[in-house]
Amino acid sequence: MDIPAEKLTRDVIFRIAAKGDAPALAAAYLENREYLAPWEPRRPENFFTVAGQQTVLDDRLRQCAEKRTVPWVLESADGRIVGTTTLSGIVLGPFRSACLGYWIAAGHQGRGLATAAVEAVCRVARETVGLHRIEASTVLDNAGSQRVLAKCGFEHIGTAPRYLAINGTWRDHRLFQRILHDDAPTP
Ligand SMILES: CC(C)(COP(=O)(O)OP(=O)(O)OC[C@H]1O[C@@H](n2cnc3c(N)ncnc32)[C@H](O)[C@@H]1OP(=O)(O)O)[C@@H](O)C(=O)NCCC(=O)NCCS
DSSP states (O other), X not given: OOOOOEEEETTEEEEEOXXXXXXXXXXXXXXXXXXXXXXXXXXXXXXXXXXXXHHHHHXXXXXXXXXXXXXXXXXXXXXXXXXXXXXXXXXXXXXXXXEEEEEEOGGGTTSSHHHHXXXXXXXXXXXXXXXSEEEEEEETXXXXXXXXXXXXXXXXXXXXXXXXXXXXXXXXXXXXXXXXXXOOOOO
């Protein structure tokens, strides 16, 4: 998939993850470990190492080549990774849907980065990936993430009990979707 990099702000670039990003990703996850813990699956220790991130990244890039996942990073001018956004579980055919995930580093919140990144993902999902729908989910009390989704045109479609293991517990989630267009389905 040919997905060009774009500027989200004056000093943050939004681009597809590259094979060489593992050291910057490991540094970012280590730095944001405690801050992200309440909102993410529990991670094994090696997730916070360069080798562990290389394994995750290689898997995502392989899935990207197969058009099953699109992994983006938000990179600041000093080369640090300050967030990621991922479209995963891409299904084409009559469904044309995928799941959206994202996080923004602790020191970079509240600048509109998540909103800008999710808007960019929706555009690429429609124009380049050929999707009709994106789904996202948040734990019930993630007000920040729910606000990002609302700002980006996602609608609340229900609550799924014990939907996903977050920080070691099966947590109820609010489910959201955005329908990207109403064009006639293509075969
Ligand atoms: C949730 C998160 C992605 C928001 O990122 P961000 O870049 O700060 O979001 P934005 O700057 O685009 O803000 C979008 C809106 O959300 C609001 N918002 C952000 N965090 C908020 C919070 N904790 N509580 C209430 N509103 C919040 C902002 O005020 C803004 O609304 P406004 O324009 O009406 O003022 C970020 O805080 C984060 O990564 N959190 C930890 C991981 C996480 O929750 N990931 C998502 C899992 S579903």
